[in-house]
Amino acid sequence: MRGFITPIATIIASTLIGLLLMQVLGPYHQTVLAFVGINIILAVSLNLVNGFTGQFSMGHVGFMAVGAYVSAWLSTVILPQFSIWNSCMATPIVGQFLFLGLIIFGGTVSAAIGVLVGIPSLRLRGDYLAIVTLGFGEIIRIFILNVDQVGGARGLIGIPDLGGLPWILGWAAMTCVFCYRIVRSSLGKQFMAVRDDETATRSMGLSTTNIKVRSFAIASFFAGVAGVLFAHETQYLNPGTFTFNYSFQIIAMIVLGGLGSLTGSVVAASLLTFSLEFLRILQDLLGVDLRMIIYAIILIIIMLTRPDGLFGQKEIWNIWKSKARA
C-alpha cells in the first residue's frame, strides 16, 4: 500500500496548488505556468528515450500532436453529437472524470502509434533513427494539415475548456513520479543497459528491440497526455504548433538538464520556458526583439560551462548529497 501514498499525495498536493494558483495568478501567468507543466511532461518523457535508452528521437512533438488532435477531435467534433456526453459535461465533477478518460485515451492512442513507428525504426541507430523520427513528426503534421474534419490548416477551434492548472501540474508531477519509478526498477535499468552497450545487453538474453520499443511507447504515452492537456488548455489547435522546431526545443531542454537526469529535465524545462517569457520584459525595455538571441546565448554559455548538462546523469538530490559530503 505504501506505493500508493506518493502518487496520491502528489495528486492532492498539485491539485490544491493548482487551484490556489488559479485564484492568485492572472490568466497570463497561468498560461505560462501551464506551458511549463506541459513542457516538463514532454521533457521528462523524452529523456526516457534520448537520455536513458540512448536513442535519439527527434519527433516527440509528433506524438504530442496525436494525443492533442485525437482528444480534441473527440471532445469537439464527435462526442457532442451524443446527448449523453453533453448532459454529463453539464455536471462539472462528471466532466472532470470524462476528461481523465480522454487523457488516458489520448495517451494510449499515442503510445500505440509509438509502438507502430518504433518497431521498424528502432532497429536503426544514431543519426538514422534521428532522421526517421524527424520524418515521422513531419508526416503527422502534414497528415493533420490535410484532414478537414479537424480543421486542416485553419486549425481546430472551439475545444471545450477542460483541465486547467490542477490537471497540468498534477500530470507533470505524476510523469516525474512514474518515470522515476520506472528508471529505478530493474526493468527500467534495462533501458540504461541498452544505452551503455547493445551487444552486451543482447548477450545477456535481452531483446534490445523490445526494450527500445517499450521505452518509446512510454514516452509517447506521456507526450500524448501532454497533447491532450495542451489542446484543452489553449482551446485551439493548429498544425503549425507541432513543427520540428518544438521538438528541438524539447531536445534543448533535456540536453541542458542532462541526458539521463529526470530532475535536470524538470529544471531545464522550467528555466527555458520561463526565460522565454521573462525576456519579453527586456523586449519592452529595449524596443527590439532580442529574445531568441539571448535564449541562444544562454544555451551556449551553459553548454560551454557544463557540457554534460546541468546535472549530468545525476538527480538533484545526488548532487546535494555529494556536495554535503565534500
Added chain:
Amino acid sequence: MNVLSVQNVSIQFGGLKAVQDVSLEVAASELIGLIGPNGAGKTTLFNIITGVYKQTSGKVLMNGLSTEDLTPFEVTNKCKGARTFQNIRLFKDLSVLDNVMVSSHGQIRYNFLSILLRTKTYVENEAQIEKRALDLLKLFELDKKANELAKNLPYGDQRKLEIVRALATNPKILFLDEPAAGMNDEETAKLLQLVRKVRDDFKIGILVIEHDMKFMMGLCERIYVLDHGQLIARGSPDEIKKNPEVIKAYLGEEEAA
C-alpha cells in the same frame, strides 16, 4: 550429457573459409580450452556458437537445442549459454549491482503496472533480485563495491564483474573470450583460481578462448587447437604440448639443417 556439441561447423565469408568442418564437445562441468594463433578462427567460432554469425554448414547444439534460427538473446535465454567479451563490455554507467541486476531479468515476476504503483509483488520481487545479485557479488568479493559505477572499477574487477554478470543469467555453459587479455602474471594466476571456482561452485561447462598457452595448460582439462580455421589437435594439455602439429602452428616449422 554434453552441454555443447558443435558438429562439423563451417563458415565462409566470400572466398575465405574462416572455420572449416570443426567439431567439439563440452560436457557438464567440464573446463575446455580453445587455442590457436591469431586469425585461427577462434572468435569466429565463438560468434557462431553464440548466434552472432550463422554457419554456412554444420550444426550447433547447446543444451540439446539447435541454435539455428535463434538470435543471440534467444541463445542466452533458451539454450542457457552466457558469454563474456574480449574487450570488456560492461554497462559502464550503471553501478556494479545494477549490472548484475539487469542480467537477472529471468527472475522478474512483476508486470509494468506494478512498478508504477509499487505493489507488494514488485517490492518483494525486486528485493529478492537484489539479494540474489548481492549474493553472487559476494562470492567474487565484489559486494563491497556494489554501488560503484562499473567504469570506475580496476581492470581485474571489471573482468570479474563480466563473469558475475554472465552467471546471473543462470547459464549451463559459460563462454569466456580471452579473459586473460591485458593481464600480468599475478592477475592471470588469480583469474585461473576464479575460473576454477566458477566451475566448482556452479557445476557448469566452461569454454575458454585464449592464446596465453601457460594459462590454458594450467586451467583446462581438454584443449582444442584451431589453425587456419581447421581443428589440428585435441586432447589433454600434456598431449597438446607434445603435439608436433601444434608446435608447428605456434613456432613455425623447423628448418632442415
